[in-house]
Amino acid sequence: MARPDTDEEVWRYSRIGELDLDRYAPLKRQRATQTVVQRDLSAFGEMSAVVVIRNGWIVEATASSDAVDAGLYAGPVGDAPDGESLLGAAVDVPVDLFGHLNRAFGPEPLAVVVPDGVRLGAPVVVVVLTDGDGAAVFPRVLVRVGADASADVVELHTSTKVDALVAPVLEATVGRDGHLRHALVQELGPRVWQLGHQAFQVEKSGRLEAFAAGLGGDYARTRTDCRLVGRGADGRLAAAYYGEDDQTLDFRTFQDHAAPDTTSTLLFKGALDGESRSVYTGLIRVRPEAVRTVAHQTNRNVKLSSDAWAESVPNLEIETDDVVCSHASTVSPVDEDQRFFLESRGVPTVAAERLLLEGFFEDVAAASPHPAVAAMLRDALADRLDRRDALADGASGSAGEGAA
Amino acid sequence: MGDERVLRIEGLCARVGEAEILHGVDLEVRPGEVHAVMGPNGSGKSTLSHVLMGRPGYEVTGGSVTLDGVDLLALPTWQRARAGLFLALQHPTEVPGVSLESVVAEATRQSGEEPGESTHDVHDVLVREASRIGFDKRFLARPLNVDLSGGEKKRNETLMLGALGRSYAVLDEIDSGLDVDALAAVSRRIQEATDEDGLGVLAITHFSRLLDVLEPDRVHVLAAGRIQAVGGPELAERLEAEGYAGVLAEAGASVGLPAGVTHPGDDGHDAGFGEDPFADPLA
Structure with a gap:
């Protein structure tokens, strides 16, 4: 797998050329002891499950008895019911080198399985902590929301002030008439590089609401793929980001309509202060079979300093008639x-x-x-x-x- | 001088970009007085209101403005407001995600005071003000002016005028976009502020119907960037009946000079204070 470079559209404007992979080494193991969850989770109130992933390893996974009785599984994929089927369910082949590295070097992925018909009343909270200096860290989270099931899954990505490379992967599927609400709050330390990928796949009449907050990191990139594969599937993507100092926050989105009557909206908003930079590139793809698609995409950036810089490139690729698509993009003080x-x-x-x-x-x-x-x-x-x-x-x- | 309570505009000259719009405006508003400024389209009425509040893009090239002795033109916009000036905009700006209540709280917060310290008072004041002008209080928590009708926006401006309690108000066409009921409610509230709180009002308007309720002490006719005529309430009635041409001809004004067109004599000279005495009168 070749190392990406900025000639590829999906890596244009990125800082991939600065990355020195030799500076980081995958960790051999992670002891479960001495784990410190740095975040106070009390604001979530009742939770269906709390999982802590430290330097890629699951070190804690606790589900409430109510959620377990209802059928929730949150833990290592090897122990999950029908766990093997989760691997690659939303992404058969990794989209880039870092997805491949994640599969090659990552420890056992986390599985969150919400069986058919189960509606969780409280969120599953996953803390993804990186505190290994010089570490290359590969967390992988697999989520399945079954048919007519619903769940809230919140990932909190944090780190200490280490110099580290994190390449997290999320693969999530939403079954027929299912509903997943997902959030990723990224508050990594100022020296961390993040090269992340999120893949969502939504079946017939399923619904996804995905939210991301991009706040930390030196260079923090997240690619989000939302594939609407069943008739009437709905995907809503929202993100907020705020850059300070010389941070770069980089977002790539794909709203992929592969079935009729699918709808998607995207609202990404960012503010850039200091000498920070942001990149947003997004593609709405409407495949030939996806007639009567409705898709919207909006990216707005506020520049708070004359030295800040924001790139915003929306794109449409429409292969059928009878669609309603729009995109809007602004960069302004x-x-x-x-x-x-x-x-x-x-x-x-x-x-x-x-x-x-x-x-x-x-x-x-x-x-x-x-x-x-x-x-x-x-x-x-x-x-x-x-x-x-x-x-x-x-x-x-x-x-x-x-x-x- | 500092004790004298008056909003005094003297020889005010201003331009927008390269266009000289105001050519020496003189006006005085005292507490409790209502002054109407009327004039044809493009006469400089809105420019006057924006210059007084210090809107970016409007450059003062001469003259002075003092508010109760304070040199207003030396202050940034927000300090002009805190010194006692209110501007009701002709086209109130929509501010997504920001509520009326949060704006009034910040606009009245003293430095050193924690945010939210006086929020409760602000809420009570706004509820009371809303009821005085028949404005539904559900608007208080909504984003400022977003998805409001023209009339609702003007009620919103009036509500803030009442809540902020400034000493002088410049009303830039507060009557435009209002239906009869709203016009009555808005102008009644302003009249009450002049009577009860001694608010001094500079009401910029096209129409005398505002002045049916809000009775002016003086009516000023602004044309070609200057006050061309001054009179009592009867002047507004005459303008309504006859239009501007007759009044301006009597005043010897150059009528029909298109707005935004630079005077030939002013062209190319930006030294600033009034007419350039060395300009070629035949140019």
């Missing part, structure tokens, strides 16, 4: 008219921009599958805006002295 309007009411400039940015992300936050996830996004945003305000205070303070 904070809206001057909106800021003036708030200032004209007496809101100080910094506070006005803060209100506008909170408002900018509000519709994405509302699309998150669980209130605790929305709260995490709002908290992360507040932290970043606090840092931004502190910088602005410093700047205006010194300017004020100069003027006086």
